[in-house]
Amino acid sequence: MxxxxxxxxxxxxxxxxxxxxxxxxxxxxxxxxxxxxxxxxxxTLLTRAMQADFWVVQRDTRGPFAEASRVDPSLEARAAAVPGVRAARPYTYQLIQRDHRGRVLRIALVGLGWPDDPGTSLPLVQGRRLQQPHGEMIADTSLGIPLGETLTLAGEAYRVVGLTRNALTSGGDSVAFLTVADTQLVALEQPPEALRLERERVLERLRRTDLGRGQPGLEDLAADPRWRAPALASPPHAAVLVQAGPESRAAVREVLAGWGDVTVYTQAEEEALLLGGVVxxxxxxxxxxxxxxxxxxxxxxxxxxxxxxxxxxxxxxxxxxxxxxxxxxxxxxxxxxxxxxxxxxxxxxxxxxxxxxxxxxxxxxxxxxxxxxxxxxxxxxxxxxxxxxxxxxxxxxxxxxxx
Amino acid sequence: MDAPAVEARRLTKTYGHGSGAVRALDDVSLSLARGTVAALLGPSGSGKSTLVKALGFVSPAEHGEVRFGGRVVVRDGVALADLAALRRRHLGFVFQKANLTTFLDARENVELACELSGKRDGRRRARELLAYLEVSHRERSYPETLSGGEQQRVAIARALANEPSLVLADEPTAALDGARSRVVMELFRRVAHERGAAVLIVTHDHRALDVFDVLYEMEDGQLRPATSPPHPPSRSSP
Incomplete structure (x- = not known):
């Protein structure tokens, strides 16, 4: 009993x-x-999904997940030219918050280095990878945006062509993947009034110079809405991701680490930094x-x-x-x-x-x-x-x- | 001649120390044969419960010895056998309150006692005992739903579950009215005579003394035979 x-x-x-x-x-x-x-x-999912051997970031910073990192866009070409490097692609990362159909969406935008990286390494649960350089995005299901729906960012429509599951940042924000160029468009988004004021400012500066007073045609050029200031033409990337063959990894790292404007982390080191610092x-x-x-x-x-x-x-x-x-x-x-x-x-x-x-x-x-x-x-x-x-x-x- | 069911020799027990010491058992000797129903009378504090505890192997006396079935099992406060096992197999207890296990129903209370004593077919035996004590109609009832008399019957059935050689009952009728009290005392007499157990009952109830074979009285820790009962004792000696 x-x-x-x-x-x-x-x-x-x-x-x-x-x-x-x-x-x-x-x-x-x-x-x-x-x-x-x-x-x-x-x-770690976000860093693993990138499948990079090295994360090349701004000198003396700990990478885009820990703090702001800016590297010159030319770094992509410089890294690609290093002997032993199989591929180098830019990486951008930024957090935005937008209203969509009455909901506030907090999105981590990650840039993919089109055309080399259309999202090949991403674990898609539905849909496909990017097939064009502009206007498409791969979104996480946690955003609640179904396949085929469009999201307006910086005045441009982005159609969701693929869905991932559990692609989240360490802060719990859902990730959306666009081409690097598209993420930069979003990053540089300025309202029309801000653009008008910027043009006015340029014109004022021009009128105060001898060149501006002597060449009136320059004013027409500065007032043209298709014209942009040279300083804004090439925005920086957050990092450059480098893939190298196993036999050349050590040599590639040695070369990259020798450059004065960057710091190089392996995939494991980047994950450790993320876990140690953020988590x-x-x-x-x-x-x-x-x-x-x-x-x-x-x-x-x-x-x-x-x-x-x-x-x-x-x-x-x-x-x-x-x-x-x-x-x-x-x-x-x-x-x-x-x-x-x-x-x-x-x-x-x-x-x-x-x-x-x-x-x-x-x-x-x-x-x-x-x-x-x-x-x-x-x-x-x-x-x-x-x-x-x-x-x-x-x-x-x-x-x-x-x- | 069979050995007595239990035999106590020169038991002594003292509570407290120095001037405040109280001698609860003072050179007590007692022998109970199987088939005998004996009453233990005496005022409160005279040592009755202490004697029951000593005979029930619950709280041994400091001096003296207790024999069970002819074998010495406690001597000078030292256990010479597994006392819990002895209680489990050979002793039955009935209390002033029935003290049934509250989370078991009537049948399970008896069945558990069978199981503890190692008896097989406990459920059948429990039902037989409840029928014997005329309370089988309440076998699935929990203790708190039974009347005082029914609870005592179940408690007696439980005490008999292991076919005990000795049943110790401490004021089992204290909570019952006169009629029910007599019925319970008669039951003990039946148990002793029909089942061959020695039964020792501590009681203050003088209305049913005629059912006992032998009467003992305790006072200041000393035991002596009391007034002779109406029925001659069958097989006991003080």
Whole structure:
């Protein structure tokens, strides 16, 4: 006869209520870990998807994900010319926020080096890669823009031709991939009034010079809306991504690192910088939250199990008087703890399956988390039952004779 | 002649120290044969419960020895056998309150006692015992839904589940009215005579003393035979 189950059956509602409460706590613990795993995965997915051997960034900066990085557009051609380099392509990265169909979209725009890179390395779940240099984009499903729909950016229409899943930044923003030229169009977007004022300013400067006064035709040129100031013609890139053959990687790195205007990181180093710099604080914060929540869950289970044991003090005394072996009575407490943990964990998992997809941040239930979470739960409820077990051992059978 | 079910020799137990010490058992000797139903009378604090605890291997006396089935199992406070196992297999307890396990129904309470004693077919045996004590119609009821008399019947059934050699009952009728009290005492008499168990009952209830084979009285930790019962004792000696 299983005493633990008999006791649970007798106090089913209370036991299930406790398990549900524990389940809610465990849901938060699992969510915390899942959010952290999702954050790490999101952060590294973007760099992995680029499939670069080297990230060449602005000198003494830590790359586009950590801080602003600007490299001259000529760097692409310089890097491509280094012996051993198979391909070099520009990379741009910027965050924008736009209204679309009544929603505010926060988008990380990543530039693809057209025509060499139409998004070949991106894990598409629907649609295709870019097929023209302008007006197409690959968007993440989390943006909620279906395939074929157009998004207006900088006065230009961009049609979604491909969809990725879980292409997010470490900040949780959804990524959209355009050609580098298109991302720069968006980056340099200026309202018409700003353009008019800029032209007025140029004209004023021109009129103050001898050249401007002597060559009136220059004023017509400056006033032409098709004309742009030379300084704005070649905007910088965030980085240049370099691919090199395995046999020439060391040599390529040595050459690139010798240039005074850039710093070179391998793919692994760029990921480490990203995780160490951007995700580290979140890791510590989430880690602390997890520890506190786990301890809270442990304390609650401890008190629940201890109270269940206290309530049964007289029953335990009678059973001891009847000669029930201690192992059997300890088993009663321990099995109830385990059952509470199992039910709580099952409730947490079921609740998580239902609500995690609704979270604004991705909750990634990694295989490690899948086997570690029940093990930790089992450990916590086992440790939490110690007070209850101690109480069982201390119950004096003589108490049964005391009325 | 069979060995007595239980035999206590020169038991002594003192609570407290120095001038505040109270001698709860003072050189107590007792022998109960199987098939005997004995009453233990005496005022509160006279040592009755201490004697029951010593005979039930719950709280051994400091000095003296207790023999069970002719074998010494406790001597001078030291257990010479597995006392929990002895209780499980050979002793039955009935309390002032029924003290049934609250999360088990009537049948399960008895069935658990069968199981603990290692008896096979506990469920069938539990049903038989509940029928024997005329409470089988409440076998699936939880303790709190049973009347006081029904609870005591279930408690007696539980005490008999392991076919005990010795049943110790501590004021089992204290919570019952006169009529029900007599019925329960009669049950104990039946148990002793039909099932061959030695039954020792601590009681203050003088209305049913005629059902006992032998009466003992305790005062200030000392045990002595009390007024002779109406029925002659069958097989017991003080």
């Amino acid at each position: 299983n005493l633990a189950l008999r006791d649970v059956r007798r106090h089913l509602a209370r036991f299930l209520g406790t398990a549900a409460g524990l389940g809610l706590l465990l849901t938060v613990v699992i969510a915390m870990q899942g959010i952290y795993a999702g954050m790490v995965d999101d952060a 580290q604080r979140a890791r510590m914060q989430i880690g602390l939250f997890t520890v506190i929540l786990t301890l809270t869950a442990g304390v609650i289970v401890t008190m629940v199990i201890y109270n269940l044991s206290l309530e049964k003090t007289h029953d335990l005394a009678v059973l001891k008087l009847m000669g029930a072996p201690s192992a059997r009575l300890l088993g009663l407490v321990l099995q109830q703890s385990w059952l509470l943990g199992a039910l709580g964990y099952a409730a947490a998992w079921a609740l998580g399956e239902a609500v995690f997809p609704l979270f604004p941040r991705r909750v990634l239930l990694t295989p490690t988390l899948t086997w570690l979470a029940p093990l930790v739960t089992f450990g916590v409820v086992t440790v939490a039952s110690v007070l209850g077990l101690r109480h069982v051992l201390r119950v004096d059978p003589a108490r049964a004779l005391e009325g």
